[in-house]
Amino acid sequence: MTGWMLFWGILLLVTLVLYAVLVVNVTIGGFADIRQMLKKLSDNQTDDDS
């Protein structure tokens, strides 16, 4: 039990830290990606109209 417990405890801690880093990275970067995506869709629409 002790071996498994240690393994799951470390895995949980590492996961939580990685998750926190991922959330910060994706929150900031994802917002920029949304703007880019909407711009691209908007450009496509303009191309279709012309």
Place this chain on the structure above:
Amino acid sequence: MLESNFSLLDWGIVALYLAGTVVIGMVVNRYIVGMGEFLVAGRSLRTRLGVATMIGSELGLVTAMYSAQKGFTSGFAAFHIGLLAGIATLVVAVTGFIVVPLRRMGIMTIPEFYERRFGSRKLRMVGGFILAAAGILNMGLFLKAGAIFVTGLTGIDESAVRWVMTSMILLVLVYTALGGMVSVIITDYAQFVVLSLGLLLTCVLAVWKIGWSTIVEGVQEIHGNAGFDPFDDAGMGGSYVAWNFFLGIVSCAVWQTAVMRACAAESVAVVKRMYAWSSIGFIIRFMIPQFIGICALVFLWQNNEAKVVFFDASGSISLDPEVTMRAMPVFLGQLLPAGVIGLVAAGMIAAFMSTHDTYLLCWASVLTEDVINPATGGRMSQRARLTLTRVLLFVIASFLVLWGLWYELGQDLWDYMAVSGSIYFTGAFAVLIGGLYWKRATAKGAFAAIMVGVFAVVGLKPVQERLNILEWTEAHEITGAHIGLTISLLAILTMVVVSLVTKPTTPNSENA
């Protein structure tokens, strides 16, 4: 039952969030000019937004509910599900297994691949129908899980919740039908941010209030060694672990909603980066809610008022899946203070909507693109297909309301979802591997493999009851995992044998 901390402030936070999602759906509607924008957002998805939307759609309220339930009923041993899912996703990211060739082909749905690879429109239609049927059945209990969550968290009457959930699914329908994939991606992003903050905060608060050593000792007292060792036959066992690794592969490489994300990516490089990052997300989506379920187990075990509800007289966990599913929301209602509980509820309800919008859009588009449009000889106009997809969204949602509220759950929600999904993916896995990596694979082999996969439905307890084999399977300890793994192997074997004895087909040879 215990009184929840859910307050008027929390309702306000939830209402504000829901209103915001509808506005997003209406705003992005102007970007939708065709099926390309509606289904795959014009293939304009970039890495970080791709990660947010992939985790956002996969880490739904239902995922949180079934994962927390697994943590509650199995303890720390349940963590292997998330770990294997993460490893499987990383393997797919590194190798590009299945998803990269699919992205290169530029397909929108898996059944579309069937037709292009095997040149059989009938195969596409049959495969599409089975995919959509299994997918709709798979999401059949989402509404019930949502209802149990809202009741447990807020403490409101269950009969009122049915109306709340019905209103929520209508809200999902409105903005999905309006915005398609573009609104799905943006709301997935918002949901990812809100829910992630809520979950991280919950984990910290749970450990702070209960204490790490109390949690470990509690699991040891209730589950013994099986609460830590996933290979312990008193708990999950080796075959269950093997089944979960297979589920990890199919959920990121074969399951239509994940494949849709890969196909919406800007390039193959983005697909690989998206999967590498999402491997962390696939661990998180299981482990964090499972940990909350474990904390709920120890917290409710120590509370005399709750103990009589969640445990039987001998101290064992209740065998009723609907009771064990309620543990996580009841625990959150006790643990979190007013304000924070609203944030978590908004995140969870957003997650509920996010999963629904992704799945509804996915299955409606599969029925349109792979079953109905091919049946008309591909003569439907773009406008007619869009209208049909939107009508199907409402038809599927109506079915979900009926099925979710009346189906009696006979097993853990995760196991129900794995079995119902396997009706499709056991056959599809064989066809994708054969079709992508074996030149000798034939349309008849693919058709036979898909048909064999349908037999995975026998893993559902109510189906076993109808077939009068429930007592036999229980006596021989045959679980859904055994049935799923056996059917998967049989489907691959069928694909190989039938392909070898039938004539290879060339693309589009059967379409004329």
